[in-house]
Amino acid sequence: MEQRAELVVACRQWAQGPVPLRHTVLPGGGVMSVRTVCLGWHWQPYRYARTADDVNGARVAAFPDWLGDLGRAAVAEAYGDEDAAQAFAPDTALINFYDDTARMGMHQDKEERSSAPVVSLSIGARCVFRFGNTEGRGQPYTDVELASGDLFVFGGPSRFAFHGVPKVYTGTADPAAGLRVGRLNLTLRETGMASGDA
Numbered sequence: 001m002e003q004r005a006e007l008v009v010a011c012r013q014w015a016q017g018p019v020p021l022r023h024t025v026l027p028g029g030g031v032m033s034v035r036t037v038c039l040g041w042h043w044q045p046y047r048y049a050r051t052a053d054d055v056n057g058a059r060v061a062a063f064p065d066w067l068g069d070l071g072r073a074a075v076a077e078a079y080g081d082e083d084a085a086q087a088f089a090p091d092t093a094l095i096n097f098y099d100d101t102a103r104m105g106m107h108q109d110k111e112e113r114s115s116a117p118v119v120s121l122s123i124g125a126r127c128v129f130r131f132g133n134t135e136g137r138g139q140p141y142t143d144v145e146l147a148s149g150d151l152f153v154f155g156g157p158s159r160f161a162f163h164g165v166p167k168v169y170t171g172t173a174d175p176a177a178g179l180r181v182g183r184l185n186l187t188l189r190e191t192g193m194a195s196g197d198a
């Protein structure tokens with residue numbers, strides 16, 4: 001996956017607003033250590049909406065066409081299937097920023113009303129990505145190291161697999177991409193929401 005530096009510039013811009021990067025508050029009161037900003041649709045546990053009602057109430061920035069093209073190119077690369085790639089029509093991106101101490105617990109991406117793949121792009125520090133099973137948070141899982149420029153696609157039987165990020169490696173950032181610290185992860189998704197939904 002090239003274009004890392006351009007993506008970092010774009011993410012910095014999106015982090016400025018209309019909705020700023022925020023630590024998501026979970027319904028149980030927990031606060032995520034990762035900071036997130038969304039495009040197209042705002043994800044909040046556990047639903048999508050056009051406005052960031054748990055942040056500043058603003059409508060999220062539009063999901064740009066060029067990011068959809070990048071998602072289709074990613075599916076083409078992962079599946080080697082041009083038809084599958086053309087069928088992928090992501091309408092939201094969740095942009096996560098991890099500092100060296102941030103983690104993400106095991107979860108499923110299941111707010112989407114679509115079984116289309118989720119395309120995940122990683123930039124910056126290396127991390128341990130824990131890729132589990134569809135039954136629960138525990139074993140069996142596989143720990144994979146994701147590095148700057150890596151592409152990961154959740155599709156088919158793995159679409160609803162539990163996954164998380166138990167560790168980010170300090171001192172492994174990617175200054176060439178414009179990130180001196182931390183890790184950026186973008187997931188491109190189809191929400192399955194109708195454009196008129198609130």
Ligand SMILES: O=C(O)CCC(=O)C(=O)O
Pocket residue numbers: 094096104109120122129163164165185187
């Ligand atoms: O940071 C990652 O690689 C995973 C992010 C993730 O699972 C999510 O945003 O739902």
Ligand SMILES: [Fe+2]
Pocket residue numbers: 107108109163
């Ligand atoms: Fe996820």
